[in-house]
Amino acid sequence: MINIDSRLAQEFWAKGKLSDCPILDFHGHMGDNGGIFLPKKTPEEMIDTMNRCNTMITLFCGHESLFIPSVGITKDMEAVRKFPKRFKAYHPVVSRYLDVEGDIDRVERNPDIFVGFKFLCDYYGLPLSHPMHKPYWEYANKNHLLVLSHTWDSSLDGPEEAEKILKRYPNLIFIAGHSFHGRWHKAVELVNAYPNLYLELTAVLDDRGVLDYFINEIGSDRILFGTDLPWFSTHHGIGAVLSAEMTDDDRRNIFYRNGARLLKRFSWFMDNNTVDKQD
Amino acid sequence: MEFFDCNASYGFNIKSQPMLPANTIEDLHAEMKRAGVKKAMVKRMEQFIGGTVSANQLLADDIKDQEDLYGIWALLPSHTNELADPEDMPALMRRNNIFGWTLIPGIGRYLLKTFVIRDWLELAIERNIPIFINTDHGVTLEALADILEEYPELTVILTYTNIWPSDRMYRPFVAEFPNFYIDLSYCITDGGIESFVKEYGSGRLLYGSGFPGSYFGANMLMIKHADISEDDKMAIANGNMNRIIRGVRL
Numbered sequence: 001m002i003n004i005d006s007r008l009a010q011e012f013w014a015k016g017k018l019s020d021c022p023i024l025d026f027h028g029h030m031g032d033n034g035g036i037f038l039p040k041k042t043p044e045e046m047i048d049t050m051n052r053c054n055t056m057i058t059l060f061c062g063h064e065s066l067f068i069p070s071v072g073i074t075k076d077m078e079a080v081r082k083f084p085k086r087f088k089a090y091h092p093v094v095s096r097y098l099d100v101e102g103d104i105d106r107v108e109r110n111p112d113i114f115v116g117f118k119f120l121c122d123y124y125g126l127p128l129s130h131p132m133h134k135p136y137w138e139y140a141n142k143n144h145l146l147v148l149s150h151t152w153d154s155s156l157d158g159p160e161e162a163e164k165i166l167k168r169y170p171n172l173i174f175i176a177g178h179s180f181h182g183r184w185h186k187a188v189e190l191v192n193a194y195p196n197l198y199l200e201l202t203a204v205l206d207d208r209g210v211l212d213y214f215i216n217e218i219g220s221d222r223i224l225f226g227t228d229l230p231w232f233s234t235h236h237g238i239g240a241v242l243s244a245e246m247t248d249d250d251r252r253n254i255f256y257r258n259g260a261r262l263l264k265r266f267s268w269f270m271d272n273n274t275v276d277k278q279d
Numbered sequence: 280m281e282f283f284d285c286n287a288s289y290g291f292n293i294k295s296q297p298m299l300p301a302n303t304i305e306d307l308h309a310e311m312k313r314a315g316v317k318k319a320m321v322k323r324m325e326q327f328i329g330g331t332v333s334a335n336q337l338l339a340d341d342i343k344d345q346e347d348l349y350g351i352w353a354l355l356p357s358h359t360n361e362l363a364d365p366e367d368m369p370a371l372m373r374r375n376n377i378f379g380w381t382l383i384p385g386i387g388r389y390l391l392k393t394f395v396i397r398d399w400l401e402l403a404i405e406r407n408i409p410i411f412i413n414t415d416h417g418v419t420l421e422a423l424a425d426i427l428e429e430y431p432e433l434t435v436i437l438t439y440t441n442i443w444p445s446d447r448m449y450r451p452f453v454a455e456f457p458n459f460y461i462d463l464s465y466c467i468t469d470g471g472i473e474s475f476v477k478e479y480g481s482g483r484l485l486y487g488s489g490f491p492g493s494y495f496g497a498n499m500l501m502i503k504h505a506d507i508s509e510d511d512k513m514a515i516a517n518g519n520m521n522r523i524i525r526g527v528r529l
Contacts, residue, residue, distance in 0.1 A: 003313060003314065036445075040469050208299055
């Protein structure tokens, strides 16, 4: 049942997925990860999960792209080429092994693969605002791209670092992965101050009350659904959104509408008739 | 599909108040009703912060007449004579609707060694009393492994409080110890239930929420739409926990 006050919850409970409420997942990965056992980590296995929840597209950056630079992003590009309607990629910004010209050239030449960049500064030990990252921010800003950053209560990618970027680059879309985890009040402050900031829900939804707080403070228009797939169950995430206090209209914004609004900047999304029909 | 939550709490947490607190039994019941949770194993947060004896009693006072709630008492070493004598404990538990124990070496400030809690461990085996282990309460997996190697037939329900996919940590316990169960409160890996059931069956997984820190409904939807049989879903949602409770001899 999940939530007796929500018709949408009752429909998801009965069916598991809804044709009139698809999911857009803005925070995915793919492939092997040294620290964890992932039962469904291949593109095909992830698509199985996506089909079971009606996740139309997952935006991702593979584990190997982020953690094994000698392997690089070949597998991510292959996955998008193989399943162009189901996956798009964030190009990794591997701070300690940057190839600025090569990375940006790759994004420039592959607009049907990449939506922007992925930052993971906490892992690499360098701040978002480090000068070596500047060309990536400038390129994303100039081209109105999406930038997904891991954000946490951290001196490297916490609210203070993010604000430096948001002040300088108003044209890119800054997606705060994990919503500045633990700095919930500051996340709200930043959303109110910067219209190009969106909060993403991976690893937020296991904390009861945070999403309720966000909805109460900033509404639902600047919140994006994400799961860290293949890490966390999409149904778990859906169940949490259905459980939190908000209207079903708010839930549809989070699951799909907000993401669709952002993705319409890409021609491939506009060309996807199935997605358009369901918006 | 009925849900029996193996990991719900309520009460006042002076250290870290949940964003949406459930201070009273009425708060807990209201949220269970909203989500459609039928039964729950419950603890009071004060058991892990305040006086153990007082908080155990508060819990008992709240739930002794509640048919849908089953209490869990926190244990201390019997050497200080703060809790009932082991021989009196089963009757006291029966009168107060208590069906499990939990170990709190952190806040309770005791060593988690078998010689410290041997009488409780032996009673647990004799009476089939489940022991709920929460890694936030000062129990390491190393200490738990030592206990289980000496008492392999203990019924243990593990709440491993880390949402990182952790099968490498707990699957060996399941393989080694026949009465070892996993609370799904923090086990939210995509495909995790399906993968586990394929290897070990559905008999060792229990629906748990972690309420009020987490929503009841998140794991409910994950179980309801897992790619496993309906019988397996029922076992995880309520069947396994009901079986454990029915086996307790008080």
